[in-house]
Amino acid sequence: MSTVEVRGLSVELDGAKLLDGLSLSIDEGRLHGLVGESGSGKTTAANAMLRLLPAGAKTRGSAVVGGVDLIALSDAALQRARGRTVAMMLQEPLAALNPVLTVGAHLEETLEVHHRLPKAELRRRAVALLEEVGLPDAQARLKAYPHQLSGGQRQRVLLAAALACEPALLIADEPTTALDASMKGVVLALIRSTAERRKLAVLLITHDLSAVRDVCRDVSVLYAGRLVEQGPVEQVFTRPRHPYTHALLAARPDPMRRGALEAIAGVVPGPGEDVPGCRFHPRCPRAEARCRTEAPVFAVGTACHFPLAPDEGAR
């Protein structure tokens, strides 16, 4: 049994199906990439697992982390599970950190909520966390405010705070999107080495396909709330089966190949928009009559009536 077992996770809000039957597992020390364009449901999946969805949202399915089903927990038990079982690292570190609290106060507050410890011990642990995420001069940094840190340093503080209660699962939602190209690699390498050292399962949510290719073991591709393809990274990226995955990989510009890009016609359907059958069919070059009426069931790595043959999508 893996550290993380998500089964049939679905979210409905005001009649709109934001997420429809997501299943995935993550082993300890591994990174799982969750990719998709805007409206694909990837952030909804994270919020469902953290139980941070707005009131009125209906969640079904299960998300078992370290033997605990986060979806079924009572509110009191959830409070204990957040941080210890699952922790989150957000995209925009400046918005995620309270501007009037020092780095030390952030970390000590997080530690204090979950562990009853003397002040000196809280401080010692906060310093140890900052050292672990590679923030130089950790002792002095405790007194710094978020605005005095650079983007990369703030991202490290967020990771330290997420690790404070030793979670089994870390959800990182677009952790490198706000960072510059020359710095992304450092943050990705840090997340990966932390996962390996702490035997932490990581769900990396991103639209950056190259980040997933290079740091994750497995990948799930979402389209309009549904899982369309899942499998080991080297397989999905080199021999995609679902026409959407194939198109997504082909749509990335490649400077060494000039000429027209293989753009996907049309736009992603909105959350309230009801597309019968396969939700990708209006944009799919392979769609046939069956795709317009019958939703494909996820089997052998993809949810498609007419998937590409194993070598057909080879890249």
Place this chain on the structure above:
Amino acid sequence: MALLTVEDAHVSYRARGAKVEAVRGVSLGVEKGQRLGLVGESGCGKSSLARAMLGLEPLASGVILFDGQPVHGAGPSLRRRFQPVFQDAGSALNPRMTIADCLREPLDIHRVGAASARQARVDELLELVQLPPEVKARLPRTLSAGQRQRVNIARALALEPELLILDEPVSALDVSVQAQVLNLLETIARARSLTLIFISHDLDVVGHLCDEVAVMYAGLLVERGPTARVLESPLHPYTRALCAARAKALEGAAGEPPSPSRWPTGCAFHPRCAVAVDRCRTERPALPNGEHRAACFVTDP
């Protein structure tokens, strides 16, 4: 002669009383029909340079010439020959104006053709960017982000400019929509022999569309050359780091980009550079002449 010439351009701002030098002496020329990609990270000064090239940002010193005439203080007949496309397609359009009005406005301001013919020109523009005529009566917010960026491109083309200056025009779009807009730009640029200055942090996007690449770091140009040569054999250590990160997500440069309020001395990249020598700490390397060159004492002496 180059269509656009930038000579030792400096752009500075005052922030909380302190002077911030965003662009610290950039010189470049863009020939007619050329497509130049300008690459750099946030804070490197690429958007300030773009705004200066459009005459929207005053220069602290230096000069920018379009077809031999200064862009700052240009009259309408010169001004209409170079047009911008910005990143945020939504805020670039007036939210209270219909798409037809958004496209008609530049024609009215510049009194292009008879008033009666302008409506036909709006239809032509929509067709050019492959939008259906139904969008004319709609407001910008009812369009998707990709459709809005098409409207901005149509608006920029309304006055038949020779040069488009595009600042991160596809960065806010999803990958699948990004490819549609890039294909559209390629088709239009080719059909009308447009000159392009395409600004982006995304080396792949720039490389795909442009025949030359210029790399900016800390307010200065650090490398320029033909696209294939810059991407395949980058000279400057900073460009090398960007190209490595492009090939493999775990690569990159040590440290972080410097703050515009406190640029490092000498070569601004030296604190992050693995090959820096003593001279790099005190003396600023110039960008030499040549087809493919870099401002570096070590790799392009």
